[in-house]
Amino acid sequence: MDILIKNISTLIQDADHILNDKDILIEDNKIKKIGNILPEDLPSHCKIIEGDRKVVMPGLINAHTHLYQSMLRGCRDDLTLTPWCEKVIFPFIDIVYKDCKKYNAAIGYYWSMLSSIEMIHNGITCCIDMDLNVGGIPKAWQDIGMRGITAFTIANRWVPKEFCHDNNILKEEIEQYIKEWQQDYSDEGLVQVFLAPSTLFCCTPELMEWVVEKTEEYNLGLQIHISETKWENQDALKEFGTTPLEFLEKINLLRRPISAAHCIYLTDKEIDIAARRGVILVYNPKSNMKLSDGIAPIAKMLKKGVTVALGTDGPASNDQLDMFEEMRMGSLLQKVFSEEPGVLSASEIFKMATENGAKAARINAGTIEEGKLADLIILNLNKAHSAPVNKVIQNIVYCGKNTNVETVMINGKVIMEDGKILTVDEEGLTRESIKQGEEILKRIDFNKP
Amino acid sequence: MDILIKNISTLIQDADHILNDKDILIEDNKIKKIGNILPEDLPSHCKIIEGDRKVVMPGLINAHTHLYQSMLRGCRDDLTLTPWCEKVIFPFIDIVYKDCKKYNAAIGYYWSMLSSIEMIHNGITCCIDMDLNVGGIPKAWQDIGMRGITAFTIANRWVPKEFCHDNNILKEEIEQYIKEWQQDYSDEGLVQVFLAPSTLFCCTPELMEWVVEKTEEYNLGLQIHISETKWENQDALKEFGTTPLEFLEKINLLRRPISAAHCIYLTDKEIDIAARRGVILVYNPKSNMKLSDGIAPIAKMLKKGVTVALGTDGPASNDQLDMFEEMRMGSLLQKVFSEEPGVLSASEIFKMATENGAKAARINAGTIEEGKLADLIILNLNKAHSAPVNKVIQNIVYCGKNTNVETVMINGKVIMEDGKILTVDEEGLTRESIKQGEEILKRIDFNKP
Numbered sequence: 001m002d003i004l005i006k007n008i009s010t011l012i013q014d015a016d017h018i019l020n021d022k023d024i025l026i027e028d029n030k031i032k033k034i035g036n037i038l039p040e041d042l043p044s045h046c047k048i049i050e051g052d053r054k055v056v057m058p059g060l061i062n063a064h065t066h067l068y069q070s071m072l073r074g075c076r077d078d079l080t081l082t083p084w085c086e087k088v089i090f091p092f093i094d095i096v097y098k099d100c101k102k103y104n105a106a107i108g109y110y111w112s113m114l115s116s117i118e119m120i121h122n123g124i125t126c127c128i129d130m131d132l133n134v135g136g137i138p139k140a141w142q143d144i145g146m147r148g149i150t151a152f153t154i155a156n157r158w159v160p161k162e163f164c165h166d167n168n169i170l171k172e173e174i175e176q177y178i179k180e181w182q183q184d185y186s187d188e189g190l191v192q193v194f195l196a197p198s199t200l201f202c203c204t205p206e207l208m209e210w211v212v213e214k215t216e217e218y219n220l221g222l223q224i225h226i227s228e229t230k231w232e233n234q235d236a237l238k239e240f241g242t243t244p245l246e247f248l249e250k251i252n253l254l255r256r257p258i259s260a261a262h263c264i265y266l267t268d269k270e271i272d273i274a275a276r277r278g279v280i281l282v283y284n285p286k287s288n289m290k291l292s293d294g295i296a297p298i299a300k301m302l303k304k305g306v307t308v309a310l311g312t313d314g315p316a317s318n319d320q321l322d323m324f325e326e327m328r329m330g331s332l333l334q335k336v337f338s339e340e341p342g343v344l345s346a347s348e349i350f351k352m353a354t355e356n357g358a359k360a361a362r363i364n365a366g367t368i369e370e371g372k373l374a375d376l377i378i379l380n381l382n383k384a385h386s387a388p389v390n391k392v393i394q395n396i397v398y399c400g401k402n403t404n405v406e407t408v409m410i411n412g413k414v415i416m417e418d419g420k421i422l423t424v425d426e427e428g429l430t431r432e433s434i435k436q437g438e439e440i441l442k443r444i445d446f447n448k449p
Numbered sequence: 450m451d452i453l454i455k456n457i458s459t460l461i462q463d464a465d466h467i468l469n470d471k472d473i474l475i476e477d478n479k480i481k482k483i484g485n486i487l488p489e490d491l492p493s494h495c496k497i498i499e500g501d502r503k504v505v506m507p508g509l510i511n512a513h514t515h516l517y518q519s520m521l522r523g524c525r526d527d528l529t530l531t532p533w534c535e536k537v538i539f540p541f542i543d544i545v546y547k548d549c550k551k552y553n554a555a556i557g558y559y560w561s562m563l564s565s566i567e568m569i570h571n572g573i574t575c576c577i578d579m580d581l582n583v584g585g586i587p588k589a590w591q592d593i594g595m596r597g598i599t600a601f602t603i604a605n606r607w608v609p610k611e612f613c614h615d616n617n618i619l620k621e622e623i624e625q626y627i628k629e630w631q632q633d634y635s636d637e638g639l640v641q642v643f644l645a646p647s648t649l650f651c652c653t654p655e656l657m658e659w660v661v662e663k664t665e666e667y668n669l670g671l672q673i674h675i676s677e678t679k680w681e682n683q684d685a686l687k688e689f690g691t692t693p694l695e696f697l698e699k700i701n702l703l704r705r706p707i708s709a710a711h712c713i714y715l716t717d718k719e720i721d722i723a724a725r726r727g728v729i730l731v732y733n734p735k736s737n738m739k740l741s742d743g744i745a746p747i748a749k750m751l752k753k754g755v756t757v758a759l760g761t762d763g764p765a766s767n768d769q770l771d772m773f774e775e776m777r778m779g780s781l782l783q784k785v786f787s788e789e790p791g792v793l794s795a796s797e798i799f800k801m802a803t804e805n806g807a808k809a810a811r812i813n814a815g816t817i818e819e820g821k822l823a824d825l826i827i828l829n830l831n832k833a834h835s836a837p838v839n840k841v842i843q844n845i846v847y848c849g850k851n852t853n854v855e856t857v858m859i860n861g862k863v864i865m866e867d868g869k870i871l872t873v874d875e876e877g878l879t880r881e882s883i884k885q886g887e888e889i890l891k892r893i894d895f896n897k898p
Binding site for chain 1: 524774875
């Protein structure tokens with residue numbers, strides 16, 4: 001059914017273009033027309049959504065996350081990356097992989113569903129999810145109607161041996177996964193496959209080269225963690241004589257479009273490489289704060305013309321999937337870090353969370369324009385915590401909350417209306433997902449020193 | 450009417466004491482009994498609140514704010530403290546004071562109401578509000594049933610001349626205000642008066658001395674901004690030869706219980722003074738980030754045994770009144786700043802936002818114990834964004850949101866139930882407050898370079 005969003009008081013097309021009192025016509029999964037649409041120009045059977053005193057904006061795009069960690073929120077708040085992997089992440093993965101027969105698709109489905117319910121309430125219409133390879137994850141997105149990039153996580157070293165498949169088996173699994181899920185996307189579906197070599201230190205250069213070849217063969221995106229810690233840089237210097245991103249450039253792996261998460265310790269030379277080669281960097285401020293990784297030099301990246309997107313990272317190091325909060329924390333952190341309040345304005349971080357996120361996800365969305373995918377959200381800012389509205393983008397960035405999000409539209413379909421998800425039984429699925437998570441968690445001791 | 454909270458799955462008495470499956474009996478405005486209460490021991494006419502699968506915790510206490518700034522959220526995000534005062538704060542104050550006849554009590558009532566609606570939804574049961582002295586503010590708290598400390602803001606220099614009354618008139622106004630409102634508190638009411646010399650550079654030492662004498666005469670609390678910027682320290686060094694807190698100690702103004710907001714640039718000697726003299730410091734992380742003031746050395750303060758509370762500061766530099774978010778940002782900021790993830794744990798910041806806040810506010814609350822004021826909140830953490838619950842205080846600190854807060858009880862009265870405020874028409878008052886704010890804002894140009 002076609003949809004008309006009628007008489008929108010404030011239409012944020014992108015961070016720099018705001019219109020007032022307009023209509024938006026949605027046909028199939030795309031934005032057909034923006035303007036003042038006469039009743040006689042409406043298709044028959046058109047659903048009408050009233051936009052008076054509301055704000056319409058592009059859906060938020062979470063450009064880097066690990067949805068399985070929704071099961072692991074609140075476990076530890078005192079560990080740096082490596083011990084945190086050892087004490088929080090690996091024990092969970094171990095159980096999930098060992099119990100594969102029992103959980104397999106089911107558990108992936110539930111953590112993906114739990115996370116998607118959270119994200120939709122927070123106005124997130126698309127995520128790039130580097131996840132455990134257990135199946136079921138994209139199925140949840142199809143059921144709830146969320147757009148997702150399922151980034152197949154690849155590692156053949158550093159992680160515990162029992163998680164590393166033989167290279168040939170791993171390669172076969174990857175190809176199978178691509179064939180199973182990329183089909184949905186080519187069919188204008190919600191799900192797209194990326195390949196995600198976890199880090200340079202988790203993948204041998206030979207495997208990295210094979211992965212890049214596969215992204216060429218199937219025209220896939222690629223996401224990787226880069227320079228999340230100082231240790232990672234030291235390790236790459238020891239093994240390769242250069243820091244990670246520079247090494248990837250050197251061996252010509254940047255010939256494909258890639259997005260790189262974290263990038264806290266990029267050298268100036270690497271920031272130049274990112275600008276020149278169109279590498280999209282993904283800023284994950286809250287996670288970087290919690291693990292005390294460090295503070296990415298975002299101001300410098302922007303000055304050099306790098307495209308920066310924004311992500312929550314996984315909820316075990318955040319512990320939320322909330323891009324409103326991520327926007328404001330990302331902005332505030334840069335202001336205090338640089339001792340310059342003008343750094344990373346609301347508009348700049350808004351662009352990262354929408355337009356640049358769409359670039360990272362390689363989707364035709366992130367702004368509200370004719371011909372773009374109809375992935376958008378309708379906000380009511382007339383709430384005690386977010387009004388009076390002085391400058392709409394500042395109010396959204398510094399005050400926006402789940403309770404402002406009334407309507408969520410993804411791929412031209414209304415997924416949430418009046419704060420209620422329409423596509424699935426959200427209460428029942430939340431309850432069941434929590435129960436499934438609790439059963440695994442009982443088996444892990446998170447108190448080890 | 451007496452109230453029984455029955456069969457609470459998780460009862461957080463304080464950061465270190467968590468009980469399971471207990472009942473709480475509330476009589477008048479206090480917690481009468483915690484335990485397993487038999488039906489025959491219940492008073493007649495007892496309201497029963499079901500606690501199964503819920504978490505009860507002390508209400509959050511916002512230990513430093515300026516509620517009038519709820520009208521000014523989202524105005525600027527590119528200014529340090531002094532130009533921000535000149536371009537955002539002073540133009541607003543100027544209109545409010547000039548139009549006193551027109552707005553007077555009304556406008557103060559509305560910004561206080563708007564803020565209180567926001568705070569109650571965020572589980573805040575008490576705030577210390579350094580506000581404009583226009584009247585109407587505590588009346589809003591009485592109407593909605595919120596506990597508040599109305600800290601009369603005092604300045605006789607640095608601020609624009611037209612805001613400075615003649616010292617004698619000012620002193621008369623202060624005494625009048627004390628007499629009008631402190632009466633409510635002595636009567637076990639919701640409202641308590643503090644005196645709040647804005648800063649040392651805003652008040653002559655003579656006025657400071659007079660203020661401290663008045664707090665002795667009427668037994669009032671005192672709150673002041675201390676060392677929010679480097680400039681403030683330099684200014685005090687120039688005028689007095691010492692930094693601000695050390696100067697207050699030197700002239701014996703710390704003889705009374707005081708709380709000091711910000712304290713970013715305290716010297717080691719001043720941290721020792723705070724510990725020795727029982728000065729309560731109030732940490733305001735988000736505001737300090739937005740104005741790029743700097744990062745308070747909280748870890749060092751805690752190590753030296755200082756009592757630290759937590760505040761949002763005003764919503765023009767935050768831009769929210771959300772203590773869940775303030776807790777997690779306060780914690781995460783310290784972790785990344787100190788490069789040590791164990792710094793400022795969830796339990797420590799939880800204590801700041803509850804128990805230590807009560808000390809700053811000088812109220813018999815902040816923990817759930819028999820004999821304490823019944824200021825508490827009931828959370829449902831079984832939501833997609835906050836479950837599974839691994840460690841309850843970590844889940845509250847890192848995932849807590851307004852949508853977790855179901856019930857708010859203040860002074861033994863249920864103020865909010867199932868997320869709806871019972872005491873006032875919140876929708877109508879929100880609408881009217883926003884309208885009142887918009888009318889003033891129209892008259893200010895927030896785009897000045």
